[in-house]
Amino acid sequence: MFKKVILYSFLILTGLMTLAPFIWMLSASFMYDGHASTYPPRFFPDEITFYQFDNLFSRLNVARNFLNSLVLSIVVTVISLFFNSMAGYAFAKYRFAGREKLFKLLLSSMIIPAQVTMLPLFLMLKEMGFINTYMAIIIPGLANIFGIFLIRQYAMSIPDSLIESARMDGATDFQIYRLIILPLCVPILVTLAIFTFMGTWNDFLWPLISLTDNSMYTLPVALANLMGEHTKDPELMMAGSVITIIPILIVFLVLQKYYIKGIMLGGVKE
Amino acid sequence: MKNAESKLDKYKTGVSAAYLFLAPALVSILVFFFIPVISAFIISFTDFDIYSLGSYSNLRFIGLKNYIDLFNNPLFWTSLKNTFYFVLVASPLSIFVSLGAALLLNSKLVRFKAIFRLAYFIPVVTTLVAVAIIWRFIYHPRFGILNYLLSFAGINPIDWLGDPFWAMPSIILMSIWKNFGYNMIIFIAGLQNIPEHLYEAAVLEGANGWQQFKKITLPMLAPTTVFISIITMIGNFQLFAEPYVMTQGGPLNKTLSVVQYMYQEGFRWWNMGYSASIAFVLFIIIFAGTMLQLKIQKHSA
Structure with a gap:
């Protein structure tokens, strides 16, 4: 019994610590200017106001940044899912010269930090006229090695007999991919979709480099930029954080089962 | 097959x-x-700068000059020192917290596991920039919640992000809070893969909880731990958004990270050749760190 009390106290205390900052964020976002800058601190608004949100959308044009983040996250997710799944399937189910070597090369290059590629990538995209456009975010996200890896691992468990019999029935390679492989891979595709969506939504350094105009910024870049001018406005900044965090939180809460599974796949298979 | x-x-x-x-x-x-x-790699051997950006004809190969300049620049060493401070303190601490949380959540005595797991995991999925902004206000010297809570323990207000001593520990604390849930999930998976009969046999031989942990849990978790150490280290070497948002690398450059230094040189001053050499040094460090951990694992196995 005593052991249980200690165990639960630990668990609840840790839970409070992980959630408290978000509760304070939510609370402060509904306060009037200056109400979150008092001593002792207010934990709840005296009176709920939407003034900060109104300010963000009407004066600071955050709706545009929200739209940028949403469109880019969706587009990158859809395209990369398509590219990664085709490649993952090919690595899992076709035999071709150099398959193992190629796959090993891809896997081992995952150790190269993305920062190394950013300077030349910037120059390339500048030559193409893509800096400060959606393409600057979409192009480097077209495919990624981790995604190919996840799908390959999953597709390997699909029995060859399914593919063979479809082929005997006269199905083309692309039909097999679309009608057999993709439907069977739905769980891993959902997992990868969440990873990619969240990764794009939350990404900071590359959008900071490649988007140069306030109207093109994604939410994290817009938020960091806003912070520069509003260091003394916690209420406004918390409202901005709410707008940035809530959508991603909803995606996660709805699909958390798949997300957690993906982490375990990446972690245990190694 | x-x-x-x-x-x-x-x-x-x-x-x-x-x-x-x-x-x-x-x-x-x-x-x-x-x-x-x-x-x-090639650019890191050139003097690529703002003039080359205008016309590539201004570009010249300068051999190892960028690397030599880099190693002679005290600011680079400062950023390297800060980054190592962050990696060497934040990584083990966060792994420790992750393992602790995983063990708690794996205990047979605990119910409502899914709810606790969810609560611990939420910081992982939320946007780093937004979270760093929240924490910046939590750390506020006058109005922040942290100093308010500490005042009950009789601790005088601390300027967490403005004090050269406290700035990096504050960033470390926030980063552990943000990331421990990720490794916790991998540890839970690792714990669940340990066959139950090992513990049953140990109980029959009269082993207590601590002995079971030392003789069964830890050795069985070793591969998981190595994997976690490597991905945590790689991630931590890329420290950027936290100092960018919370301290801008200050105070007195005490939180300037290697990636932030690379970003400033490359994309603020357009010293792209120099900046590329910073990126490569970072890559070599990450590579060496990974190899080192794999080697240690082989030795102890």
Whole structure:
């Protein structure tokens, strides 16, 4: 019994610590200017106001940044899912010269930090006229090695007999991919979709480099930029954080089962 | 498996289709990942700067000059020192917290596991920039919640992000809070893979909880721990958004990270050749760190 009390106290205390900052964020976002800058601190608004949100959308044009983040996250997710799944399937189910070597090369290059590629990538995209456009975010996200890896691992468990019999029935390679492989891979595709969506939504350094105009910024870049001018406005900044965090939180809460599974796949298979 | 695959070959459709399936992903990765890596390597031996950005004819090869300049620049050493401070303190601490949380959540005595797990995991999925902004206000010297809570313990207000001593520990604390849930999930998976009969046998032999942990849990978790150490270390070496948002590298450059230094040199001052050499040094450090951990693991196994 005593052991249980200690165990639960630990668990609840840790839970409070992980959630408290978000509760304070939510609370402060509904306060009037200056109400979150008092001593002792207010934990709840005296009176709920939407003034900060109104300010963000009407004066600071955050709706545009929200739209940028949403469109880019969706587009990158859809395209990369398509590219990664085709490649993952090919690595899992076709035999071709150099398959193992190629796959090993891809896997081992995952150790190269993305920062190394950013300077030349910037120059390339500048030559193409893509800096400060959606393409600057979409192009480097077209495919990624981790995604190919996840799908390959999953597709390997699909029995060859399914593919063979479809082929005997006269199905083309692309039909097999679309009608057999993709439907069977739905769980891993959902997992990868969440990873990619969240990764794009939350990404900071590359959008900071490649988007140069306030109207093109994604939410994290817009938020960091806003912070520069509003260091003394916690209420406004918390409202901005709410707008940035809530959508991603909803995606996660709805699909958390798949997300957690993906982490375990990446972690245990190694 | 082998047999089935050779059967597929018999139908002779395979190879050309395989290349078609691979092409979109592999071409993208080649053009927008591998070629940039090689280009960055080449650029790091040039004096690529704002004039070269105007016209490539201003570009000259200068051999190892960028690297020599880098090693002679005290600011680079400061950023390297800060980054190592962050990696060497934050990584073990966060792994420790992750393991602790995983053990708690794996205990048979605990119910409502899913709810606790969810609560611990939420910081992982939320946007780092937004979270760093929240914490910046939590750390506020006058109005922040942290100082308010500490005042009950009789602790005088601390300027967490403005004090050269406290700035990095504050960033470390926030980063552990943000990330421990991720490794916790991997640890839970690792714990669940340990066969129950090992513990049963240990109990029969009269082993207590601590002995079971030391003799069964830890050794069985070793591969998981190595994996976690490596990905945590790689991630931590790339520290950027936290200092960018919370301290801008200050106070007195005490939180300036290598990536932030690279960003400033490359994209604020357009010293791209110099900046590329910083990126490569970071890569070499990460590579060496990974190899080192794999080697330690082999030795102890």
